[in-house]
Amino acid sequence: MSARTTRFHLLTAIIFISVGLLSGCEQGPESCPKYTDVELVNPKSYQGNDQLPFQFPLENAESYTQPILYNFGSCRQVTERRRECHSAEDYIGEPGTPVYAFADGEISFSGPMGGYGWLIIIDHPQANLYSLYGHLSPSRWEAKRGPVEKGELIGYLGDADENGGSPEQPLIPHLHFGIRTGQRIKYPGSGEWRWMAGWIAICPQDAGWLQPSLVISNQHIPEGGFTMPVGNFFAIWWFPLVFGGIYIFSWMCLLVYTRKREKPHLLVSFGALCIVAAWLLFTKHSLLSIVLFGLSAASIPLGLYRLIKRAK
Ligand SMILES: [Zn+2]
Known part of the structure; x- marks a missing residue:
């Protein structure tokens, strides 16, 4: 040669x-702007109502008053050099708890995904959003790709050893529920712009993530749908x-x-x-x-x- x-x-x-080696390694923010704490007395009131565009993906009311393992926008130190902030809300629930589509849409991804166990993504073109359901159960999964209606069963919460956790490092059974402006295909990137990003080194709203409980309790779709953050092409x-x-x-x-x-x-x-x-x-x-x-x-x-x- x-x-x-x-x-x-x-x-x-x-x-x-x-x-394979390149990925974001910038230091994340100390904290993100405070979001409104949403006190949800009865999430069931959002279910089964065809007049409303959104509903919660879980039924359990207690999940929301004592909700959250990690709240939206809470930040943590991962390594000495990297801080990350949470782009979703975590709802604790028993393994096997049914998970429902938060709005009408099209399932654009349903499959195993690293630390998520089973992951489902639903695009909602009518609102220009996508929703993300992580830590589902690979052994009881339900939904394949295709159209889905608000409130339709899409999967179940996974056990601690299959939801992205393992027998050696179990993960508390919970739903990692994210809502982002735009459609999944509009986020091809790496780092903070990964379509399945759960923890990122910038504040989540800067990457188009919205606070899920706020979106649901507002029940409002802006004219033409939610807009993606600009200038980040x-x-x-x-x-x-x-x-x-x-x-x-x-x-x-x-x-x-x-x-x-x-x-x-x-x-x-x-x-x-x-x-x-x-x-x-x-x-x-x-x-x-x-x-x-x-x-x-x-x-x-x-x-x-x-x-x-x-x-x-
Ligand atoms: Zn989470």
């Missing part, structure tokens, strides 16, 4: 590995833009290089590497996987075509 080829392989490997999209750009640029360099040096097999190996990376990113629900699948779909046939042509 020539020194040039080795350098190329090394550069490609560095680009691929760095994708790059904060949201930098990850797929920068890395998508790097991938496409490397690919174009590779095209020129393999053509000049007549090394089409490099195109095939690049395509194969792309498939592996694309699959890994796909399992992380990153939009970058689309770019990588596209590049492999272009590289492998082209490389093979040139190899066959050369062999003739």
Whole structure:
């Protein structure tokens, strides 16, 4: 292998590995603005009423008067260098407690997700919101993708060892319930702009999260729906833009290089590497996987075509 080829392989490997390593590491705020404490006497009053757009995802009234494991916007020190704030409300409940859709919508994600155990996301285009239900039970899960009505059963709270906790490190059974402006697909980013973000290094309302109990008790959808925070285009999209750009640029360099040096097999190996990376990113629900699948779909046939042509 020539020194040039080795350098190329090394550069490609560095680009691929760095994708996995980059994530937000800024220090979070000391505290976030105080939110109104919502005293909810009877959450059931929001249920079964077709006139109202929203309802609570759990039935248990006590969950709301003594609600919350972590309140919306409460911050904690995670490591010496990182503070994080909670982007949702946590409602404590027994394992197996039914969880209901908070509004009409479309389930855009239902699946296992790291520290969440089972996670469900529902998009609500009529209000320009999405809602997030974390720490559900993988063993009793209910909802798949597709349309769902307000109040429909979507899942159950998970046991302490399957809700994102483990037998060694059990997690108190609770619902992590978040509401965010925009739709899930509008948050492709990493760090604070992850669509499934639960703890972030900025105040949650700066990333579009709303206080769930306040949204529900207000029962009000602004004209045209809730608006996403403005001016954060790059904060949201930098990850797929920068890395998508790097991938496409490397690919174009590779095209020129393999053509000049007549090394089409490099195109095939690049395509194969792309498939592996694309699959890994796909399992992380990153939009970058689309770019990588596209590049492999272009590289492998082209490389093979040139190899066959050369062999003739
Ligand atoms: Zn939580």
